[in-house]
Amino acid sequence: MKVGLGPIARSDARLFVLGSLPGDASLAAGQYYAHPQNQFWRLLGQVIGEALPELSYQDRLDCLADHRIGLWDVIGSAQRHGSLDQAIRLANHNGIERLVEKFQHLEAIAFNGGTSAAIGRKLIGHGQRVGLIDLPSSSPANTRPFQEKAAVWAQLRPFCGAPPCARGQSGQKGNR
Template identity: 55%
Template structure:
């Protein structure tokens, strides 16, 4: 089954762009980034921004991210995938990352949420002066590290939001 990414969530003040791989089934069904209730994304990025994003309705979460200078998108525009695991991704159509990034004048860092996003994203992006690339442990429940360990790694993102 072909699955498609959501539209990017960015603004002219986006300083940090977080890129995932491709929304999983729970996210696609909910029509929301990181819609699986066990995914730690909203807790992790909330820790970085200082906003309790989990407590907010979805549209307010997105607005809070934009207000904090955080953008979201995925490195894959569409792909075939049975289920939600990145290992099942086939026939990838890459997202046009460079075109999006060209519209973000305040961008200081691009963070990859997980190994698949990092591998594919780093392969696709052209180098940019002043924009740091950061590999993060996946927020997915399939990546079974404790949330506290993930949060410690994600805390490096705070530097780009000050």
């Protein structure tokens, strides 16, 4: 049984990006999207105009918070051999349907990949006050060219608030 990571968001989050269940590299590191070939940080960095891959993990999270972006997964735990979504069995879902109630500023929920979208849309249902956006997976298993993925991920821009993150060359927060 593999157990995922908890939600990461400030109370003023406008956008949540939901994956399926972290892969083995992410679970081992205790960090979202830790596999070096996963394009998540590069894709989202392009959306918000930040060099996220160059930052420390904590600075990445701080930057997402500055842009009012939250992270979580639709699956809280499951049996799975390896890291592929197709191998997920006996999934226990996170309470993502409560995001709309808990986060009053939430405007959109984006699903990172087909598994996340299929499960997430069922859990959230129809008629919500937030937009639901399906994204191509950032996983290295999705071999679509980066620019094709980035073109779809660009639709997240209107939901990413805040000025640029102020970070120095060493990854430290600078003056705003």
